[in-house]
Amino acid sequence: MDIEFVCHASVVLRRDPVHMICDPWLTGTAFDDGWALLSEPVFKPEDFASITHLWFSHEHPDHFSPRSLAMIPAELRARITVLFHASLDRKVANHCQKLGFADVIELVPGEWRTLAPDFEILCNTWEDSDDSWMLVRTPEGSILNVNDCQANTQAQVDALHASTGDVDVLLTQYSISAWDGNPEDVARRQTGAQAMLDRAVRQTRTLKAKHVIPFASFIWFCHEENDYMNSGIRPVSDVAQILEAQTDAQPVVLYPGDRWKVGAAIDSTSAIDRYAADLATLPSRPRIPGKRIEITELQQAADRFSERIKDRRSAMRLKLSAVKLNIAHQHRLHAGSPLAGRLAAVRELLTLRIRPARIWLTDAETALDYCLLRGLEQTSRQRGECDIELSSGALLFAFKFLWGGETLQINGRFREMYPDGRVPLFDYLGAACAMNTEAGAAARPI
Numbered sequence: 001m002d003i004e005f006v007c008h009a010s011v012v013l014r015r016d017p018v019h020m021i022c023d024p025w026l027t028g029t030a031f032d033d034g035w036a037l038l039s040e041p042v043f044k045p046e047d048f049a050s051i052t053h054l055w056f057s058h059e060h061p062d063h064f065s066p067r068s069l070a071m072i073p074a075e076l077r078a079r080i081t082v083l084f085h086a087s088l089d090r091k092v093a094n095h096c097q098k099l100g101f102a103d104v105i106e107l108v109p110g111e112w113r114t115l116a117p118d119f120e121i122l123c124n125t126w127e128d129s130d131d132s133w134m135l136v137r138t139p140e141g142s143i144l145n146v147n148d149c150q151a152n153t154q155a156q157v158d159a160l161h162a163s164t165g166d167v168d169v170l171l172t173q174y175s176i177s178a179w180d181g182n183p184e185d186v187a188r189r190q191t192g193a194q195a196m197l198d199r200a201v202r203q204t205r206t207l208k209a210k211h212v213i214p215f216a217s218f219i220w221f222c223h224e225e226n227d228y229m230n231s232g233i234r235p236v237s238d239v240a241q242i243l244e245a246q247t248d249a250q251p252v253v254l255y256p257g258d259r260w261k262v263g264a265a266i267d268s269t270s271a272i273d274r275y276a277a278d279l280a281t282l283p284s285r286p287r288i289p290g291k292r293i294e295i296t297e298l299q300q301a302a303d304r305f306s307e308r309i310k311d312r313r314s315a316m317r318l319k320l321s322a323v324k325l326n327i328a329h330q331h332r333l334h335a336g337s338p339l340a341g342r343l344a345a346v347r348e349l350l351t352l353r354i355r356p357a358r359i360w361l362t363d364a365e366t367a368l369d370y371c372l373l374r375g376l377e378q379t380s381r382q383r384g385e386c387d388i389e390l391s392s393g394a395l396l397f398a399f400k401f402l403w404g405g406e407t408l409q410i411n412g413r414f415r416e417m418y419p420d421g422r423v424p425l426f427d428y429l430g431a432a433c434a435m436n437t438e439a440g441a442a443a444r445p446i
Helices: 045-050 066-071 091-098 154-164 186-207 227-232 236-246 269-280 295-312 315-333 338-351 392-400 404-411 423-435
Strands: 002-007 010-015 018-022 035-037 053-055 081-085 103-107 112-116 119-125 132-138 141-147 169-172 211-214 219-221 259-261 357-361 366-371 375-379 388-390
Touching: 018 112, 066 091, 081 091, 081 119, 091 103, 119 154, 132 154, 141 154, 154 186, 169 186, 186 211, 186 227, 186 236, 211 236, 219 227, 236 269, 295 366, 295 375, 295 392, 295 423, 315 338, 315 423, 357 392, 357 423, 366 423, 392 404, 404 423
Parallel strands: 018 053, 053 081, 081 103, 141 169, 169 211, 357 388
Antiparallel strands: 002 010, 002 259, 010 018, 035 219, 112 119, 119 132, 132 141, 357 366, 366 375
């Protein structure tokens, strides 16, 4: 068994006759132009000629990349079997079937599946999310790919270990991958980045991994509205050092195109140095500029967004939900005075008041109010009276897709105006995110 590193979260597991690629994102940006690849892959579309199986961990575009799949020549797709966990929405399975892959197998969570003699896989979803992990079992050892599964606490890692047992090779994240504070909150991002390193240690120790491949973090924040988040990126050398110092595992750092025979000794110095050189180029890389959207177009998108949710949720249910969100918001606003918070919450409940999310549109320098029942309205509020600020382009994307709110949270193209100021808008966007995995959910824009 050998492992070829493709880029970011993608590897190829090779043990004849199975050559399985995981989560290939080979080109372009992800999360509404929020992420780009740190290091370019050497794996090309024609290299899929050697691939027999393709496994996706989940639907996020840095793992399931429709643009990358479309680059695979049709005659090669016709020879590749796709593996994905069974889902209600079936978006991934349906898309792959339309692309003409040889077969699409929906894996039953928790059931072993034999791909070839001495090559078995176990896939399971993670805590009611769309994320999944995969355990590969071969005579050369067991390989666990946890990708984005949020096995953070000791209890969560213990639960994972109960399902997988000890592993020989662990593939896990090592650096930040979503919004964690405003541009000025550098210390907060640094604390979050350290927590990712500590998590890698916790997983390694609990799973008793002999080797750890850091991955799923080889990105940079490439938009002019989120490049401040690059201050939280930790070099891969940090995770290699902490694993060596605090665990018995051997860190295995692989650069795109590198191959490693499972169990073999390895010197990761060259790969670490090449990643460091790539990180050093970030200040000079061009940022993607924002695109201003007219207020009327935003309002139309917000109306379509609201109508989609109203089609699946009754008006009374939506109103009661909005009132509950307002009550929770009053408690947050008065966190320093619980009594005042309770009194404010009671007042809002008695009046069944719906509080809109108050948005400052940075490129139009105007305020907007949004709620599911009244839509998007321009107001005379001042910037200091708003909850959150962002550009019109970032807001448009959030309204265009069921997963738009999740994308915005990940790409960090916003700024909250006070602690938890992002929450009112994200509460409304979250109603659509919850629908994204339901049966009948579609990938097309709203």
